[in-house]
Every structure is written in structure tokens, then in C-alpha cells.
Amino acid sequence: MGGIANQAAEQTVGQLSETELLKLILPRLRGNATALLGPGDDAAILAAPDGRTVVSIDTQVQDQDFRLEWNNGYASTGFDVGWKSAAQNLSDINAMGAVPTGLVLSLTMPPQTPVSWVLDLADGLSAAISELGADRCVVAGGDLSAGAELVITAAVLGDLEGREAVRRGGGAPGDQLAVAGVLGRAAAGWALLEGSQPVSSLDAEMLALIDYFRCPRPPLSAGPMAAQCGATAMLDISDGLVRDATRLAKASGVQIDLDPAALGAFVEELQPAAHFLKQDPLAWVLGGGEDHGLLCTFAADTVLPAGFTAIGSVRSKAETTIAGITDWVTVAGQRSSTVGWDHFAD
Amino acid sequence: MGGIANQAAEQTVGQLSETELLKLILPRLRGNATALLGPGDDAAILAAPDGRTVVSIDTQVQDQDFRLEWNNGYASTGFDVGWKSAAQNLSDINAMGAVPTGLVLSLTMPPQTPVSWVLDLADGLSAAISELGADRCVVAGGDLSAGAELVITAAVLGDLEGREAVRRGGGAPGDQLAVAGVLGRAAAGWALLEGSQPVSSLDAEMLALIDYFRCPRPPLSAGPMAAQCGATAMLDISDGLVRDATRLAKASGVQIDLDPAALGAFVEELQPAAHFLKQDPLAWVLGGGEDHGLLCTFAADTVLPAGFTAIGSVRSKAETTIAGITDWVTVAGQRSSTVGWDHFAD
Numbered sequence: 001m002g003g004i005a006n007q008a009a010e011q012t013v014g015q016l017s018e019t020e021l022l023k024l025i026l027p028r029l030r031g032n033a034t035a036l037l038g039p040g041d042d043a044a045i046l047a048a049p050d051g052r053t054v055v056s057i058d059t060q061v062q063d064q065d066f067r068l069e070w071n072n073g074y075a076s077t078g079f080d081v082g083w084k085s086a087a088q089n090l091s092d093i094n095a096m097g098a099v100p101t102g103l104v105l106s107l108t109m110p111p112q113t114p115v116s117w118v119l120d121l122a123d124g125l126s127a128a129i130s131e132l133g134a135d136r137c138v139v140a141g142g143d144l145s146a147g148a149e150l151v152i153t154a155a156v157l158g159d160l161e162g163r164e165a166v167r168r169g170g171g172a173p174g175d176q177l178a179v180a181g182v183l184g185r186a187a188a189g190w191a192l193l194e195g196s197q198p199v200s201s202l203d204a205e206m207l208a209l210i211d212y213f214r215c216p217r218p219p220l221s222a223g224p225m226a227a228q229c230g231a232t233a234m235l236d237i238s239d240g241l242v243r244d245a246t247r248l249a250k251a252s253g254v255q256i257d258l259d260p261a262a263l264g265a266f267v268e269e270l271q272p273a274a275h276f277l278k279q280d281p282l283a284w285v286l287g288g289g290e291d292h293g294l295l296c297t298f299a300a301d302t303v304l305p306a307g308f309t310a311i312g313s314v315r316s317k318a319e320t321t322i323a324g325i326t327d328w329v330t331v332a333g334q335r336s337s338t339v340g341w342d343h344f345a346d
Numbered sequence: 347m348g349g350i351a352n353q354a355a356e357q358t359v360g361q362l363s364e365t366e367l368l369k370l371i372l373p374r375l376r377g378n379a380t381a382l383l384g385p386g387d388d389a390a391i392l393a394a395p396d397g398r399t400v401v402s403i404d405t406q407v408q409d410q411d412f413r414l415e416w417n418n419g420y421a422s423t424g425f426d427v428g429w430k431s432a433a434q435n436l437s438d439i440n441a442m443g444a445v446p447t448g449l450v451l452s453l454t455m456p457p458q459t460p461v462s463w464v465l466d467l468a469d470g471l472s473a474a475i476s477e478l479g480a481d482r483c484v485v486a487g488g489d490l491s492a493g494a495e496l497v498i499t500a501a502v503l504g505d506l507e508g509r510e511a512v513r514r515g516g517g518a519p520g521d522q523l524a525v526a527g528v529l530g531r532a533a534a535g536w537a538l539l540e541g542s543q544p545v546s547s548l549d550a551e552m553l554a555l556i557d558y559f560r561c562p563r564p565p566l567s568a569g570p571m572a573a574q575c576g577a578t579a580m581l582d583i584s585d586g587l588v589r590d591a592t593r594l595a596k597a598s599g600v601q602i603d604l605d606p607a608a609l610g611a612f613v614e615e616l617q618p619a620a621h622f623l624k625q626d627p628l629a630w631v632l633g634g635g636e637d638h639g640l641l642c643t644f645a646a647d648t649v650l651p652a653g654f655t656a657i658g659s660v661r662s663k664a665e666t667t668i669a670g671i672t673d674w675v676t677v678a679g680q681r682s683s684t685v686g687w688d689h690f691a692d
Contacts, residue, residue: 036398040597041513042441042582043402043504048394052382055486056389057450057501061493095388104403106499140401147407149494153452155403155501158389167387236388251386 013118014111018144024115028122029139030129035102037140044140046102046157053101054158054165056092060085062150070193078117080214081152082124084290088238089156090134091218091292095236097166097227098158100137100220103129105154108147121152124215132220163227171233171252171297175314180222180294180307182212183241183266184281187288188273189213195277206273218292222307229305231296240287242329242336244295245312249328252297255320258286258312258331265309286336359464360457364490370461374468375485376475381448383486390486392448392503399447400504400511402438406431408496416539424463426560427498428470430636434584435502436480437564437638441582443512443573444504446483446566449475451500454493467498470561478566509573517579517598517643521660526568526640526653528558529587529612530627533634534619535559541623552619564638568653575651577642586633588675588682590641591658595674598643601666604632604658604677611655632682 008016008024016024026039037045046053060066066076066084086103093100105125109118129137136159171177189209192202199207218236226234233252237244241258249256263285270281297314298304317328327335354362354370362370372385383391392399406412412422412430432449439446451471455464475483482505517523535555538548545553564582572580579598583590587604595602609631616627643660650656663674673681 037511037513041511042438043400043444043502045442045506045511046399046401048397048399051394051397053392053394053399053503054389055392055448055450055501055503057452057487057489057499059452059454059489059491059497059499061454061491061497063494064492092388096391098389102401104401104501106403106405108405108407108497141403143403143405143499145405145407145497146410147495147497148409151405151407151454151491151493151497151499153403153405153489153497153499155401155450157399157401157503160391165383165387165391167383 008115011115012111013109013113013115016115021115021118021144024119025122028119028126030126034136035138035140038138039141044102044104046140048159050160050162052160054093054096054098054160055155056089057153057155058089058092059151059153072193072195073198074193074210078120079124082121083128083215085152085154086125086128087132087216087218087292089154090129090132090137090220091236091238093156093158094218094220094223095234095294096158097163097223097234098160099224100134100156100158102138102140103154103156104140105142106145107142108145108151110148110150111146113150128215132217134220161224163224166227166231166234168233168235168248168251171248171254171314173254173314173316174300175232175297176300176302176304176310177256177312177314178296178298178304178308178310179237181219182291182293183263184270184284184288184291185209185212186216186290187284188270191277191279192273206276209273213290216290216292219294219307222294225305226294226296226308229298230302231298233297235295237291237293237295239289241295242286245329248295248297253317255315255317255325256312256329257315257333258329260332262309262311286331354461357461358457359455359459359461362461367461367464367490370465371468374465374472376472380482381484381486384484385487390448390450392486394505396506396508398506400439400442400444400506401501402435403499403501404435404438405497405499418539418541419544420539420556424466425470428467429474429561431498431500432471432474433478433562433564433638435500436475436478436483436566437582437584439502439504440564440566440569441580441640442504443509443569443580444506445570446480447503447505448484448486449500449502450486451488452491453488454491454497456494456496457492459496474561478563480566507570509570512573512577512580514579514581514594514597517594517600517660519600519660519662520646521578521643522646522648522650522656523602523658523660524642524644524650524654524656525583527565528637528639529609530616530630530634530637531555531558532562532636533630534616537623537625538619552622555619559636562636562638565640565653568640571651572640572642572654575644576648577644579643581641583637583639583641585635587641588632591675594641594643599663601661601663601671602658602675603661603679604675606678608655608657632677
């Protein structure tokens with residue numbers, strides 16, 4: 001059996017039938033012990049013990065969300081893409097205060113895609129679910145298609161365990177603003193991959209930044225914990241701190257002021273890479289996407305849960321507007337020069 | 347507002363921000379009155395009243411699952427693609443005996459895609475949900491990406507309403523085999539689109555076949571009804587009767603014999619198109635995919651529910667093998683020359 005599997009891994013997906021390919025992929029996906037019904041039927045069945053299901057969908061497209069080959073010579077592995085697909089989807093469930101229960105995956109692949117690349121993707125997906133601590137999350141099913149480029153879509157479901165969901169719009173003047181997870185690390189890793197310096201010239205600290213970009217680590221226990229501790233608003237920082245803080249501010253109708261001093265530790269750890277690339281580490285912290293930390297507001301008298309750092313204040317939109325501040329988000333009272341990951345105008 | 351929307355509809359998606367595009371799409375999606383939380387946050391929340399959620403995911407890729415321009419000159423509209431995306435996903439929930447409760451959508455589009463095409467897709471998606479009778483199903487959220495080609499993925503959730511799911515593997519020797527919905531109609535429509543005769547040369551009956559291929563109508567009440575009436579096995583006929591019957595036979599460990607006489611009504615309605623194209627209508631009925639009817643087995647003494655037609659018998663695999671029949675599915679005891687929609691060998 002191992003021999004047959006190894007032989008198949010050297011082939012391309014176009015050389016196998018869908019059934020043959022599924023037989024190789026399924027054993028690598030995280031076991032479905034907690035699924036009421038796993039892959040193999042028209043649909044899967046997951047438990048929804050509190051009578052509600054949280055659901056989100058997210059897609060990665062080749063040459064848009066990842067490059068098969070980066071400027072510095074690094075080639076994205078299937079493992080990287082599988083890990084990130086799981087991580088960014090699990091993060092959306094985390095950001096509601098819920099616990100992931102299952103994921104369904106759709107893979108569109110050119111026929112010349114190596115089977116080994118796809119199996120590596122399945123491994124990355126399962127590794128992320130397991131290493132990020134999404135213990136209740138199973139890969140419940142999927143769909144394979146042929147296409148001109150790689151497109152990976154995952155839909156993920158979650159359980160609120162009886163809690164109220166934490167939305168974006170509940171922040172109020174006087175609240176504390178806090179983050180869990182990291183800021184700017186993925187952006188620094190991305191800058192290193194897009195740089196001209198080969199991987200061999202990078203030290204361990206810089207390689208770790210690339211690793212974070214490849215395999216981000218959303219703090220999956222922080223979302224439910226923030227919900228339990230009464231977070232008033234919460235969202236996943238996927239497009240950069242300023243941009244995502246703007247979303248929270250608009251949804252809540254508040255103005256947010258970020259405290260640069262409180263961001264110091266995040267900036268500090270990026271200094272060596274920033275120095276190496278002659279870039280501004282604060283720009284990565286304020287504008288870098290794909291870290292998948294959480295941005296939350298808590299009432300002023302709430303003791304922040306473990307893992308959260310206070311990084312700013314929440315003010316009345318009306319009062320700051322009267323005071324002449326038109327931006328939804330400022331940094332020490334000033335307009336930020338960095339608005340973040342921005343495919344389009346916003 | 348109408349003026350602005352009309353102006354935007356003449357643009358391409360690359361000319362709008364994601365936020366602007368969402369503002370145009372969201373009002374066209376089926377209202378989220380029954381969603382506990384609709385689009386706009388990191389994830390949506392749907393009710394799962396019986397403590398379980400059925401989930402499936404399915405993708406359509408340009409030039410694989412649909413052509414923007416067909417051989418006979420017809421151009422697939424956004425409406426067609428949106429309708430089919432909803433229909434094929436809703437059908438997977440139907441095939442478990444469940445009722446669709448919500449759908450999340452991921453759209454990958456080249457920047458030059460006309461905004462009007464995308465809005466038309468949203469209309470088609472909503473129209474299918476509504477016209478097919480999925481009254482509890484809402485479009486709960488989605489994701490927009492740029493890419494080289496159109497890729498449309500929907501994940502759909504369903505509620506079993508306290509019933510047991512009907513799987514593929516419960517068929518037993520002596521059961522009746524029955525279908526709900528149509529057989530071969532989509533294949534005939536596909537053959538007309540791929541033919542060289544322009545649309546203007548086709549009569550109303552043939553245009554209706556193209557319409558069925560464009561906008562298939564899975565019988566959404568039939569799945570829950572079959573479950574209520576004790577169907578022993580069920581699946582969605584998406585890849586052709588013989589191919590999907592083979593799946594049911596393998597999962598159930600039985601042999602299935604189709605009765606060509608019982609398929610007569612399905613063949614009969616395709617005769618004019620078959621004559622016109624000089625093709626065999628029985629091949630469409632046995633091998634044509636994308637009709638999205640249901641194939642079920644019922645115990646011998648079950649009165650078939652309304653909408654189901656008996657089309658064959660379920661036999662012991664061991665006994666038929668001893669009798670020299672090696673095929674999982676036969677037609678009047680003989681090997682079928684048509685195995686169905688088959689991207690790959692199987």
C-alpha cells in the first residue's frame with residue numbers, strides 16, 4: 001500500500017481519477033471522530049449542540065493570496081497553503097467567540113499539479129487544525145475540480161457553546177482596546193519573501209518571520225475567552241491593524257486612538273528584519289495583514305484576559321469629530337500614514 | 347441610488363472596491379430574516395434547531411463546469427451560473443433528507459468581469475433558492491477574490507428536523523429503486539448548446555431542455571419526504587443515473603438492475619431533441635449528469651411517495667456475482683454501454 005501511495009504521489013492529479021485522488025487525500029485529513037457523519041456521502045453532519053451554527057467561508061487564489069514561487073526563491077509548499085487555509089478560516093470562527101467544529105474544503109487544481117503537492121496541502125490543513133488547538137474541528141468533506149489555477153476554498157463551522165457571539169459593532173466610548181496574537185510578523189515575513197535576498201542569507205529570527213507568514217498562528221483560545229470576559233466588540237485582524245480597527249470603529253460608531261508606546265513590543269521584535277530590509281517596522285505593525293490576531297474592545301473596568309494587550313482607547317465619534325478629528329482611527333491622535341493591506345480603495 | 351447602481355453595473359469588478367461591490371451585491375441576495383446573524387461580521391450564525399448541521403460544498407469552474415460562450419453561440423449569463431450553484435448545493439442537502447438553512451458563497455473573478463454579470467449571478471442564486479422552495483435558506487455571507495478565471499464555490503447547511511439522515515449505504519436486496527425529478531434533460535440541453543445549430547433554429551421544447559441545463563430544478567421537497575417514508579438509501583443524481591446508481595450499489599453492497607421500460611417516459615420526452623441531433627435519448631437518460639434528481643431505495647412494501655417513479659430492482663451482490671453478473675449496475679440484466687459523466691476513469 002505504501003508503495004502504491006508513494007508511486008501515486010509522484011504523479012500529477014490529471015493522471016488519477018477523482019476517486020483515486022480522494023483515496024490518497026482522505027487518510028491525511030484530520031479524523032472525523034467527532035463528526036456525526038464524515039466524508040463519503042452527499043453531505044456531512046456536524047453536531048451543533050447549542051442549536052446554532054457559526055459559519056464562514058474564505059478563499060486563497062494562486063498569485064493573489066500566495067505565490068508558488070517568491071521573489072527570494074522560496075516556493076510555497078502545499079503544506080503552507082493548507083495550513084493558511086485552515087488558519088484564516090479558523091480565525092473567523094475565533095473572532096465570533098466560537099469554537100471550530102468542522103471544515104469543508106473545495107480544491108480547484110490544474111491537472112499538472114503534482115499529487116504530492118495536494119497531499120502536502122492535506123497535511124498542512126490537518127497540522128494547523130491540530131497544532132492551533134482546534135480539537136473539536138474535523139475535515140468533514142470536500143470537492144475537487146479542475147481549473148487553470150489553484151483556488152482553495154474552505155468553509156468552517158463553529159459552536160458558540162451557549163455564549164452570545166461578539167460582533168464588530170458593540171464597542172463604546174470609554175472601552176479599552178486590546179489585541180491578542182501578534183502584529184506585523186506576517187507582513188515582515190512577506191517582505192522578506194518578496195525581497196531579493198536569498199533564504200540562505202537570512203538568520204533564524206528572520207526565517208521565523210517567514211514561517212509566521214507561511215503558517216500563521218491565530219490565538220484560538222482567545223476568542224472564546226474574550227467572549228466569556230465580556231468583550232464588547234471583536235474581529236480578526238486579517239487586513240492590518242488600522243484597516244481592521246477602522247471596520248470595528250465604523251460598525252460601533254466610535255473613534256479609536258492607537259497608542260504607539262503600547263505597540264512597542266510588537267515593533268521591537270521586527271527591528272532586525274526591518275533594519276535588514278531598510279523598512280519601517282511600525283508600518284508592518286499598523287498595516288500588515290494576515291497575522292490573524294484578534295482586536296477587541298472591553299469595558300473600562302474589565303480585567304483583560306490572559307494573552308490580551310491594551311493598545312489604545314475608544315472615544316466618542318461625535319466628540320472627536322467636533323474636536324476636528326475626521327479619521328475613524330488615529331495613532332496618538334494623528335492620522336496614520338499606513339492604512340493597511342488594501343487590494344482596492346476603501 | 348438607482349442611477350449610481352446602474353452606472354456601477356456598467357463597470358468591471360476591478361474598477362470597484364470590495365466594499366463598493368458588496369454594497370451592490372448584498373441587497374440582491376436572499377434576505378436574512380431567518381439567519382440569527384447575516385453578512386457583515388467575521389462569520390454568520392444560523393439556527394440548528396435539532397442540534398445537528400448538515401453541510402456540503404461544491405464548486406463551479408469556468409470552462410470546466412460552464413462555458414461563457416457555447417458552441418451554438420449561447421453565452422452563459424451570471425444568472426445561469428448563480429442558479430446552478432445554488433441548485434447543485436441545495437440538492438446535496440436534499441439528498442440527505444434535510445432542509446437547506448443557509449448558504450455561504452465564495453466568488454473568484456477576473457478584474458475585467460462586468461459588475462452586471464456578478465449582480466446577475468446574485469439574482470440567479472436568490473431566484474433558485476426562492477423558486478426551488480428552499481424557504482428557510484438564506485445567503486448568510488461570502489468572500490470575494492480576484493483570479494484568472496471565474497470560480498464559484500458555495501457551502502450549504504441544512505437541518506434534518508429531527509429525522510435520521512438517509513445515506514448511500516442502506517440499500518438492501520429486495521428493495522425498490524426509485525427516482526424523483528427528471529433524467530437526461532440536462533444532458534439533452536447540454537448537447538443542444540454544444541451543437542452547431544443556432545438557438546434561433548430550436549423550437550420551444552428544445553429551448554426548455556437548454557433552460558433545464560442552465561437552471562436545473564432539484565425536487566427539494568422529495569428528499570425530506572423520502573426520509574420520512576423510510577428510504578433506505580438516497581443520493582443526488584449529479585453525474586448520471588448509471589454512475590450514481592453504481593455509487594449507491596457499492597456503498598450498499600448490492601447489485602442494481604435498471605428497467606428500461608420504466609425509463610420510457612424520460613426517454614420519450616427527449617425524442618424530438620434526440621432526433622434533431624441524431625443522438626440516442628436513452629444514453630442521455632442513463633448517462634446524463636446535472637439533472638439533480640434523487641435516486642432512492644425503499645423497502646419492498648413501502649408505498650412510494652408522490653413524485654417518485656420505480657425504475658429498477660435491488661439484488662444481492664453475492665447472488666448476482668455467482669450468476670456471472672460482475673457489474674454493480676445493469677440495464678435489463680445487461681451491461682450498460684453508458685457509464686455517465688466521467689471526468690476521469692473510475
